[in-house]
Structures are given as C-alpha cells and as structure tokens.
Amino acid sequence: MRIALIGADGQLGSDLLEVLKKKDLFPLYYPEFDVTDKERMKQKLESIKPDTIINTSAFNNVDAGEERIKEAFEVNSFAVRDLSFISLRLGAALMHFSSDYVFDGFKKSPYHEADKPNPLNVYGVSKLTGEYFIQNIMEKYYIIRTSGLYGEAGCKGKDYNFVDLMVQKAEKDEDTRIIDDQYTSPTWTFELAERIRDLLNGGKYGLYHMSSEGECTWFQFADKIFSLLGKRPPVTPVDAKSYGARAKRPLYSVLENRALKEIGIRDFSNWEGALKRYMKKKGYI
Numbered sequence: 001m002r003i004a005l006i007g008a009d010g011q012l013g014s015d016l017l018e019v020l021k022k023k024d025l026f027p028l029y030y031p032e033f034d035v036t037d038k039e040r041m042k043q044k045l046e047s048i049k050p051d052t053i054i055n056t057s058a059f060n061n062v063d064a065g066e067e068r069i070k071e072a073f074e075v076n077s078f079a080v081r082d083l084s085f086i087s088l089r090l091g092a093a094l095m096h097f098s099s100d101y102v103f104d105g106f107k108k109s110p111y112h113e114a115d116k117p118n119p120l121n122v123y124g125v126s127k128l129t130g131e132y133f134i135q136n137i138m139e140k141y142y143i144i145r146t147s148g149l150y151g152e153a154g155c156k157g158k159d160y161n162f163v164d165l166m167v168q169k170a171e172k173d174e175d176t177r178i179i180d181d182q183y184t185s186p187t188w189t190f191e192l193a194e195r196i197r198d199l200l201n202g203g204k205y206g207l208y209h210m211s212s213e214g215e216c217t218w219f220q221f222a223d224k225i226f227s228l229l230g231k232r233p234p235v236t237p238v239d240a241k242s243y244g245a246r247a248k249r250p251l252y253s254v255l256e257n258r259a260l261k262e263i264g265i266r267d268f269s270n271w272e273g274a275l276k277r278y279m280k281k282k283g284y285i
C-alpha cells in the first residue's frame with residue numbers, strides 16, 4: 001500500500017505515522033503541503049502516485065470558526081472537494097476525518113452512521129460539507145467521524161489537548177471552570193490509528209463512526225484525569241450556557257461505532273482505560 005499522509009505532524013497524523021510505519025508512507029507537512037493550494041497539491045500527489053490518500057488536515061478551532069468562516073470552509077470543505085477530484089483521477093482511495101459535531105445532540109443516545117446530521121456551528125457545517133463532497137464525487141472513500149481526540153503530539157489546531165491542559169491545571173493547582181452538561185466519548189489518537197490500520201487492511205469503504213466506548217461530560221473527563229494523577233485542583237462544574245463559548249455545541253454527541261462492529265473490527269477500549277494508558281505512555285502516572 002502506497003500512502004500519502006496529509007497533516008503528518010498533527011496529533012492523529014503523528015500516531016498514524018507510527019502505527020503505519022511498515023507501509024510505504026509519504027508524510028506531508030503544512031505549510032510545504034497546503035491543501036488549499038490546489039495546483040501544488042495536485043502536482044505533489046501526482047508525483048507520489050499513492051493508492052491511498054489519508055487527509056488528517058483540518059481547521060478545527062471550533063470557536064474561531066464562528067468568525068473565520070472562509071478559512072474553515074477552505075480547509076474543511078473546498079480542499080476536500082479538490083482532494084476528491086485528485087484522488088479520483090489518480091485512482092486512489094481517500095480517507096478523510098469528520099466529527100461528532102455534525103450532529104445537533106438532541107437524540108440523547110449514541111449516534112450511528114444512519115442518523116441524520118444537523119450541525120449547530122460553522123465547524124460542523126464545514127465538516128459535513130466536506131463529507132458531502134466526497135460522497136458525491138467518489139466511490140473509494142473512508143469517511144471517519146470521531147470525537148474528543150487527544151494524542152501525544154497535542155492538537156496542533158487548538159495548541160493543546162484536553163488531557164495535557166488538565167495535567168497543567170493540576171500541577172499549578174489552578175481554579176478552572178469545566179462544562180458538565182456536554183457528553184462526548186474522548187478518544188486516544190493512538191487507538192484510533194490502530195483501528196484505521198485494520199480498516200485499511202480490510203479495504204471496506206464507507207462512512208464509519210470511530211470513538212472510544214462509553215461516555216462522559218468534560219467535567220467527568222477532567223475528574224478522571226485528576227483522580228489518576230492523585231490531585232484535586234479547585235475545579236467548578238458549569239453548564240455550557242454559563243460557560244459562554246463562542247460556538248454552540250451539541251449537548252450530546254456520543255458516537256456508536258456500529259458500521260465498524262458490523263465489519264468485525266475490534267472494539268475500542270472504554271474511554272477510562274484508554275486514558276490511563278495514554279497518561280502512562282506520557283509519563284504522567
């Protein structure tokens with residue numbers, strides 16, 4: 001398998017680089033490789049001649065997206081349209097990542113692949129538009145919706161990941177407000193990368209939800225991090241309304257990995273077990 005990996009130093013990209021190292025991999029880094037520069041992207045990919053293109057690039061600062069609408073759509077939608085046409089011409093499969101934020105959160109039980117999206121913010125609309133472009137242009141695609149990512153490299157688009165940020169707060173004994181009415185499934189990028197390898201080996205195209213088993217609020221997530229550290233910084237649970245983030249988010253965006261289970265790919269761990277392994281790997285515990 002000859003794979004072009006876009007965003008190879010992002011938090012998911014760097015774990016994919018490690019997990020897929022036995023494959024014929026061509027890592028691509030921003031800004032030398034910019035998905036919004038269609039002509040240069042086309043030239044580079046034509047010179048690599050991949051049979052699979054993995055696109056981890058994204059504009060993923062959800063709050064900033066409410067104002068930087070053009071940038072969000074350029075990276076999350078129009079670049080994905082361009083990549084789809086390039087992949088089609090090369091005869092390559094395209095793997096692309098989307099988000100739990102394509103849903104509105106009103107369902108209150110885990111969302112599976114047949115549930116109807118209805119994003120509440122610009123980021124979610126731009127990610128869903130990217131999905132629609134792929135589905136309408138290509139046949140050989142994997143669209144993977146995931147949620148609450150954390151990984152060793154830290155989220156490049158947000159300058160931190162939630163776990164590392166909470167570890168810092170605990171070390172400084174800092175007072176923090178954390179949202180306690182938004183449910184998610186935090187997902188370790190290393191576990192996600194391992195299952196992506198299995199998915200690629202199976203070659204079954206389609207739309208997949210891929211996130212940890214179980215669910216928690218961001219406050220419960222933080223609480224688990226603090227208890228693993230054996231520290232108790234002065235945190236205050238708040239509701240999303242009083243927290244007042246710029247972008248509206250779904251109050252419940254837990255994903256059910258239904259399609260993945262149907263093709264027999266091994267289950268993700270429960271989020272608490274994965275978190276513990278991540279914190280051990282990072283040397284936090």
Ligand SMILES: NC(=O)c1ccc[n+]([C@@H]2O[C@H](COP(=O)([O-])OP(=O)(O)OC[C@H]3O[C@@H](n4cnc5c(N)ncnc54)[C@H](OP(=O)(O)O)[C@@H]3O)[C@@H](O)[C@H]2O)c1
Pocket residue numbers: 006007008009010011012013029030031033034035036055056057058059060075097098099100145146147148149150154155156157158
């Ligand atoms: N993070 C989450 O919680 C989360 C949740 C659900 C879904 N997702 C999706 O999962 C995927 C991976 O997320 P992640 O957390 O690994 O993101 P990340 O750490 O921010 O990595 C994104 C990568 O894309 C690169 N990039 C940014 N703009 C680019 C451009 N115009 N052209 C080429 N590369 C560009 C970044 O490079 P620089 O660092 O140099 O800018 C970085 O290497 C994304 O599609 C994201 O939307 C993430």
